[in-house]
Every structure is written in structure tokens, then in C-alpha cells.
Amino acid sequence: MPHAPAQLPRSLYVHVPFCAHRCGYCDFVTTSRSPEMHERYVAALRRELELRSPETTAPGSFDTIFIGGGTPTLLEPAALEALLTFTRELAAPGAEVTIECNPETVDAALARRLVDGGVHRVSLGAQSFSPHVLATLERRAEPDTVRRAVATLREAGVSRLSLDLIWGVPGQTNADVTHDLVEALKLEPDHLSAYELEFKPGTRLTHAQGGVEAALTNLGEQGDDFYDLVIDHLEAAGWWWYETANFARTPDERCRHNLAYWQADPWVGIGVGAVETLHASNDGAGSGVAAGGLHRRTNLPNVPRWLNAVEAGELPPSRDEVVDARTARTERVMLGLRLDAPVNIAAQDLFDGIVDAAGLERVAELELGSVTMVPSPDGVLRGDVELRLTRRGRMLQGSVGSLLLDP
Numbered sequence: 071m072p073h074a075p076a077q078l079p080r081s082l083y084v085h086v087p088f089c090a091h092r093c094g095y096c097d098f099v100t101t102s103r104s105p106e107m108h109e110r111y112v113a114a115l116r117r118e119l120e121l122r123s124p125e126t127t128a129p130g131s132f133d134t135i136f137i138g139g140g141t142p143t144l145l146e147p148a149a150l151e152a153l154l155t156f157t158r159e160l161a162a163p164g165a166e167v168t169i170e171c172n173p174e175t176v177d178a179a180l181a182r183r184l185v186d187g188g189v190h191r192v193s194l195g196a197q198s199f200s201p202h203v204l205a206t207l208e209r210r211a212e213p214d215t216v217r218r219a220v221a222t223l224r225e226a227g228v229s230r231l232s233l234d235l236i237w238g239v240p241g242q243t244n245a246d247v248t249h250d251l252v253e254a255l256k257l258e259p260d261h262l263s264a265y266e267l268e269f270k271p272g273t274r275l276t277h278a279q280g281g282v283e284a285a286l287t288n289l290g291e292q293g294d295d296f297y298d299l300v301i302d303h304l305e306a307a308g309w310w311w312y313e314t315a316n317f318a319r320t321p322d323e324r325c326r327h328n329l330a331y332w333q334a335d336p337w338v339g340i341g342v343g344a345v346e347t348l349h350a351s352n353d354g355a356g357s358g359v360a361a362g363g364l365h366r367r368t369n370l371p372n373v374p375r376w377l378n379a380v381e382a383g384e385l386p387p388s389r390d391e392v393v394d395a396r397t398a399r400t401e402r403v404m405l406g407l408r409l410d411a412p413v414n415i416a417a418q419d420l421f422d423g424i425v426d427a428a429g430l431e432r433v434a435e436l437e438l439g440s441v442t443m444v445p446s447p448d449g450v451l452r453g454d455v456e457l458r459l460t461r462r463g464r465m466l467q468g469s470v471g472s473l474l475l476d477p
């Protein structure tokens with residue numbers, strides 16, 4: 071089948087690993103290294119982009135930039151300003167620039183620095199408004215810290231504000247989850263991410279539960295109830311459940327950066343631990359990736375090694391993976407199942423066994439989705455179909471993926 075034309079990346083992920091302490095449930099790449107390192111780290115981010123992807127260092131190279139962490143807002147003021155100067159240069163007119171922010175780092179000076187630095191969107195890690203849930207997660211912010219942070223960010227002129235919530239925390243009840251949603255909506259955010267807690271191996275929280283299996287057994291069926299409750303509550307309040315864990319007040323408030331991931335667009339990632347995915351013909355000459363495939367790179371999570379390499383003018387150590395064209399097609403379908411949009415399945419995907427035809431029938435039989443034929447652009451029915459998941463199908467998106475892609 072003809073491969074989709076390779077696309078130049080228009081999205082940039084910037085990873086800032088510094089955190090004041092490690093929360094008991096988190097296994098992201100973080101470090102509590104001293105503030106003296108912040109300016110060096112930011113200078114090295116700029117250098118890494120030049121080394122890695124010189125064609126994307128021109129002003130206006132990116133339509134979406136996501137500064138994630140770690141805690142980017144923990145950066146020393148001079149380092150944060152240098153980072154935002156860098157991202158502002160790279161942002162195209164009308165670009166979306168998001169920064170992740172911990173509530174306890176917010177004061178008027180930080181909020182002003184973000185707005186003056188060209189940040190349009192702040193994603194604030196609220197997690198919960200129940201003190202016992204925050205304590206179990208070992209979060210540093212109290213519910214009132216979150217409320218004050220929202221007010222301060224709004225006063226400074228942050229126009230797009232997202233809150234992260236989390237469900238499935240040991241000891242959390244349905245009433246706690248409802249309380250979190252009510253309190254979050256009172257703050258009038260524009261976007262909400264409601265993540266299921268993942269019990270990551272090796273974290274203090276998972277250890278305290280007796281391991282991953284034991285933690286999931288303790289949670290039992292309650293997880294499904296929480297998820298149901300979150301969707302019901304937010305939809306009843308007029309919010310759009312546009313992705314597995316994400317809700318927007320209006321279509322324009324969807325996170326454009328994350329939409330690029332879910333639509334399988336390519337992106338550049340810089341910083342220690344950052345992941346990047348490029349399409350075959352724009353990942354540098356001689357990469358050995360066949361047309362239609364992907365080149366995925368994950369920088370190794372070691373701050374000194376990353377810094378030393380980049381400062382010496384070398385690419386930092388990374389794990390590199392070639393994703394063949396067939397697997398890339400499978401990934402595209404899997405990602406599409408996350409979104410509130412019909413998934414297009416080409417006749418060729420069925421013919422090549424990328425999507426299992428019997429699995430598709432089974433999804434329809436189980437009322438997890440409905441399948442319709444779609445005509446080609448010339449109006450002829452050639453066996454292309456569109457799969458639209460039901461609410462239950464969307465909730466069980468992982469199982470639908472297994473039926474379709476892993477028969």
C-alpha cells in the first residue's frame with residue numbers, strides 16, 4: 071500500500087527533571103539536584119536541539135511546545151527565563167506553549183514570568199482535594215495551595231488552565247472522587263486530565279501495597295466505578311470526554327500537543343529521559359528506517375551523562391528503536407481508539423491483517439462499537455470502514471485494541 075508521506079515534526083517536548091522531592095507513586099525521570107545545575111541544564115537543552123535536529127532550530131519551527139517534568143516551575147528564575155526565551159523563539163505564530171506546574175511553586179512572580187515568557191497554557195498538578203489522598207500520594211500541596219495557585223495564575227493572565235486529577239488511590243472513596251470533581255469545577259478550569267493511578271513497580275506506594283498485583287487486587291472493581299463516575303460527572307457538567315483520560319470545556323481547549331501524539335504525528339523530544347518519534351524520511355540520513363516506519367528514541371535517564379555528552383557537543387546516550395511500517399500502522403489504530411472520533415480502518419489494513427476482521431465483528435457483537443462502510447474519495451465502496459466506539463468501548467479501549475490487533 072502507498073505509505074503516508076513523511077511529515078516534518080511540528081511538536082516539541084522539553085523535559086525538565088527537577089523536583090523538590092519524589093512523590094511516592096511517581097516513576098518519571100526526576101532528580102532533586104541542586105539549583106546551581108538549572109542554568110547549565112537549560113543551556114544544554116538548546117545545544118541538544120541544535121545537535122539533534124538542526125532543521126528545527128529556526129524561529130517558528132513548532133506549532134506546539136510542551137515543557138514537562140519533573141517540575142519545570144521549580145527552575146531558578148534566570149534558568150526559567152532562559153528556557154522560555156528559547157521556547158518563545160521556536161514557537162510559530164499561534165503556537166500552543168504548555169508548561170507543567172506544581173501548585174506549591176506558584177506565586178505572583180512565577181505566574182508573571184510564565185505569561186511574559188509566552189506560555190499560553192498551564193497544566194497544574196492538583197491531583198485531589200482530599201487531604202488524606204494527597205498524603206497517600208506524598209504530594210506537597212494542600213487543597214488550598216491548589217486554589218491559591220489557580221487564582222494567582224488567572225490574575226497574571228493565564229488564559230488556558232488545565233488541572234490534573236488522579237483516581238484509584240488506596241483509601242480513596244467514591245465520595246472523595248466526587249468531591250475532587252466538584253472542587254475542581256469550582257475553579258473553572260478549561261481542561262481536565264483525570265488519570266487512573268498506575269501502580270509503578272519500585273515506587274514507595276506500590277511497595278506499601280505489597281507490589282503491583284496486590285495493589286490491583288486491593289483496588290478490585292472500584293477502579294471501574296471511579297472511571298464511570300468521572301465520565302458521568304464531567305459529561306453531565308457539559309464537558310467533552312475527548313480522550314481516554316482527558317476532558318475539555320470546548321473543542322478549542324483540547325491539548326493540541328497531546329492530540330499530535332494521539333494522531334501519531336511525529337515530534338522532537340529533548341532533555342534527559344525525553345522520548346521522540348520521527349517518521350521514516352525525516353529522522354536523518356542513513357537511519358535504516360524503511361518507508362512508513364518510525365524512529366523512536368528515549369534519552370537515558372542519567373543527568374550527569376546527558377549533560378556531559380551535550381556539553382561536549384555529542385548526542386546524549388539514548389535507547390533507539392526502529393518501528394517497522396507494520397507496527398507503525400498497528401500503533402496508529404491503537405492510538406486512534408483513545409480519541410472520541412471514529413477510527414478509519416482501510417480495506418488494506420484488514421487485508422494485511424493489521425486489523426482482524428473477526429475481531430471487528432466481535433467488537434460490534436459485544437456492543438463496544440459500531441462499524442460502517444466508508445466510500446473512497448471517488449465514491450466507490452472498497453471495503454474501508456469506520457469504527458465508532460460506544461461509551462463502554464471507550465472505557466475498555468485497551469480490550470478493544472486486543473480484540474482488533476492481537477487476536
Ligand SMILES: C[S@@+](CC[C@H](N)C(=O)[O-])C[C@H]1O[C@@H](n2cnc3c(N)ncnc32)[C@H](O)[C@@H]1O
Nearest residue numbers: 095096098139140141170195234265266267268
Ligand atoms: C510526571 S507529572 C509532572 C508534572 C508535575 N510535577 C506534577 O506532579 O503535577 C505529570 C502527571 O503525571 C502524573 N503521574 C505521575 N505518576 C503517576 C502514576 N504512577 N499514575 C498516574 N499518574 C501519574 C502526576 O500526578 C501528574 O499529574
Ligand code: SF4
Nearest residue numbers: 089092093096139140
Ligand atoms: S508527580 Fe510530579 S512532583 Fe511528584 S515526583 Fe513526579 S514529577 Fe515530581
